[in-house]
Amino acid sequence: xxxxxxAPRWNGLxxxxxxxxxxxxxxxxxxxLILDSVVAALPAEGVTLDQIRRPQIGDxxxxxxxxxxxxxxxxxxxxxxxxxxxxxxxxxxxxxLAEQSGIPATAVVPIGLSEIIEATxxxxxxxxxxxxxxxxxxxxxxxxxxxxxxxxxxQEAIAILTGS
Amino acid sequence: xxxxxLERSAEVVATLPPAMGEATFENIAANAVIAGCDPSDxxxxxxxxxAVAQPRFLLDQVVTTVHGLWPMTFLCGSxxxxxxxxxxxxxxxxxxxxxxxxxxLVLRNVAGGSPEAFDASTMGRPGKLFFGVAExxxxxPWDPWHVRAGWDDGDSVVATYAADSTLCIADMGHSxxxxxxxxxxxxxxxxxxxNAFFRKDLWLLMSPTHAWIFADAGWSVPDIAQAIADRATxxxxxxxxxxxxGFIDQHQAPAWMSPEPLDSEEISIVDHPRRIKLxxxxxxxxxxxxxxxxxxxxxxxxxxxx
Numbered sequence: 001x002x003x004x005x006x007a008p009r010w011n012g013l014x015x016x017x018x019x020x021x022x023x024x025x026x027x028x029x030x031x032x033l034i035l036d037s038v039v040a041a042l043p044a045e046g047v048t049l050d051q052i053r054r055p056q057i058g059d060x061x062x063x064x065x066x067x068x069x070x071x072x073x074x075x076x077x078x079x080x081x082x083x084x085x086x087x088x089x090x091x092x093x094x095x096x097l098a099e100q101s102g103i104p105a106t107a108v109v110p111i112g113l114s115e116i117i118e119a120t121x122x123x124x125x126x127x128x129x130x131x132x133x134x135x136x137x138x139x140x141x142x143x144x145x146x147x148x149x150x151x152x153x154x155q156e157a158i159a160i161l162t163g164s
Numbered sequence: 165x166x167x168x169x170l171e172r173s174a175e176v177v178a179t180l181p182p183a184m185g186e187a188t189f190e191n192i193a194a195n196a197v198i199a200g201c202d203p204s205d206x207x208x209x210x211x212x213x214x215a216v217a218q219p220r221f222l223l224d225q226v227v228t229t230v231h232g233l234w235p236m237t238f239l240c241g242s243x244x245x246x247x248x249x250x251x252x253x254x255x256x257x258x259x260x261x262x263x264x265x266x267x268x269l270v271l272r273n274v275a276g277g278s279p280e281a282f283d284a285s286t287m288g289r290p291g292k293l294f295f296g297v298a299e300x301x302x303x304x305p306w307d308p309w310h311v312r313a314g315w316d317d318g319d320s321v322v323a324t325y326a327a328d329s330t331l332c333i334a335d336m337g338h339s340x341x342x343x344x345x346x347x348x349x350x351x352x353x354x355x356x357x358x359n360a361f362f363r364k365d366l367w368l369l370m371s372p373t374h375a376w377i378f379a380d381a382g383w384s385v386p387d388i389a390q391a392i393a394d395r396a397t398x399x400x401x402x403x404x405x406x407x408x409x410g411f412i413d414q415h416q417a418p419a420w421m422s423p424e425p426l427d428s429e430e431i432s433i434v435d436h437p438r439r440i441k442l443x444x445x446x447x448x449x450x451x452x453x454x455x456x457x458x459x460x461x462x463x464x465x466x467x468x469x470x
Contacts, residue, residue, distance in 0.1 A: 058222070059222070084229075085230050086225045086229045088228075090224070113284055115282075115284070116281070119182070119282050120282070123184050123282075
């Protein structure tokens with residue numbers, strides 16, 4: 001049995017959950033559909049949500065952002081990324097930094113970018129970090145298909161955070 | 165390859181994201197050997213590695229993006245092995261192409277820039293093999309690029325830029341700078357480039373013929389940059405929803421954009437004339453300017469003297 005390397009799990013399903021939409025908004029005009037899918041998978045009560053939208057392009061200062069979240073006393077973090085590989089890699093790095101700060105964290109990322117997912121988790125010392133994946137490029141989806149595709153990924157993200 | 169730098173083998177030149185690999189003199193030299201460099205090229209490769217490792221270069225973004233970005237290396241100085249004239253953007257272009265090839269290999273082998281790891285480029289581009297060019301200071305009508313950038317004339321400097329594809333702009337048969345600048349400006353003002361959205365650095369590699377058309381008419385480099393910034397524009401109505409502007413919604417408009425831009429608002433390809441990086445390269449015959457599209461800023465490092 002290996003030593004636990006990450007943050008403790010989000011046992012109470014309560015407190016402040018930060019959801020961050022880190023992708024370039026490839027579905028502009030549809031709103032924040034991945035975030036909305038995660039929200040729909042949450043219990044109705046007990047969780048306070050803070051949803052942040054910020055494309056992961058340009059200057060990236062993940063430690064500063066995580067330090068800010070720690071100061072806010074957040075209970076858990078979900079970072080979502082779309083078809084953007086930079087967004088995916090940076091989202092994973094933020095999750096690892098959050099975990100190192102004691103915040104349970106996971107990402108919702110496309111399985112089509114599995115190489116970069118594996119490479120990032122390995123490079124930053126957390127190949128064991130579980131992430132939720134969806135298996136279709138966002139660009140190929142119709143808006144009506146989106147909830148079905150995202151539902152299982154959103155539920156998986158919550159399961160990862162709670163350790164279930 | 166290491167030669168007199170053998171004692172520096174273990175010296176860490178930079179830690180390279182996204183893999184966070186340590187680029188040392190030793191592994192840089194190994195990649196320089198694979199690239200076909202001469203030992204005299206090593207310090208230029210080392211400087212190029214330092215340049216792309218500067219945080220403002222955003223190397224993790226350059227390597228991981230689905231876009232085809234990859235560094236262009238631009239060499240300024242007096243190295244006799246650099247090719248400054250004909251075919252200077254190609255593989256026959258002396259050691260400048262080998263320096264660029266060595267940098268590409270360092271990024272692949274140390275920074276994780278391969279498709280099996282961090283390079284998620286949708287289709288890449290040929291320039292990822294190498295893209296290295298040296299300034300033709302002999303035929304340039306202006307001060308060397310690095311002197312205009314604030315370095316001493318005796319320095320040798322490498323500049324790196326996260327480059328996309330190039331566009332060769334032909335304009336011949338006249339010597340009118342107004343026509344020439346309009347040809348260049350109209351050719352680069354297109355909606356599908358990253359420059360149209362991010363409005364950061366844009367390189368123009370100008371043949372001596374084009375440079376002297378401007379110089380003979382009394383135009384300075386800042387004059388040309390200002391004219392291009394003023395004229396390489398598109399009305400927002402032509403950009404709306406196209407290129408990277410499809411990303412924009414009410415939450416994610418770029419910081420430079422006015423809150424409710426009118427369709428008639430003219431958007432320049434750059435947010436300031438200083439974003440135009442103009443250098444003279446190539447042979448004396450032929451009127452061409454090669455536009456190097458890309459994303460982000462140019463970083464520079466002095467090449468150590470042997």
